[in-house]
Amino acid sequence: NAGVMQNPRHLVRRRGQEARLRCSPMKGHSHVYWYRQLPEEGLKFMVYLQKENIIDESGMPKERFSAEFPKEGPSILRIQQVVRGDSAAYFCASSLRRVSPDGSNTEAFFGQGTRLTVV
């Protein structure tokens, strides 16, 4: 059972180009989360998606950033016209919504991240 797969692991883009980051969730998982980690900072929530729906995008910058999780295929985080400040590690996580009678809940499984460098 493969884990969360993110590709590419490393991505270099020139200012003004587009960056596309891909995330394949674990098999059967329909919830996907994107987080960004800037240098020397913690995980910052960006967007939460379920299949074909954006549930919460309150952490997404208003411009240039978009995300999708189509019915078929991976989730895509797209950054248009990248700037140096977009350089960061972008992590994707997936989960299976589950609440058990004993109170145990679901966990989010993370990919290894995509490190975006804008030059």
Place this chain on the structure above:
Amino acid sequence: DQQVKQNSPSLSVQEGRISILNCDYTNSMFDYFLWYKKYPAEGPTLLISISSIKDKNEDGRFTVFLNKSAKHLSLHIVPSQPGDSAVYFCAANRDGNQFYFGTGTSLTVIP
């Protein structure tokens, strides 16, 4: 709006001693709490979790304590080992939905 907060960005502890990492949350509706461990250049991995119906969960050297009235969560590592040096993130969710993460605490265990 940071619903999960880790106010200590870093912590240094001698090998063999106890490490205590703290986390506070604001949303009383959270019903599940998790601690993730992250090494450089890797994704976070789940270390230990606790349901809101419990106040303590123990797994080997790791114990998580939950104080619902204070909306406070802590992770105890005893004895601390150099391999425990990593960034630790506290997280919470409700009904198995969206996860909220703290900003992390970087733990350094000194040999």
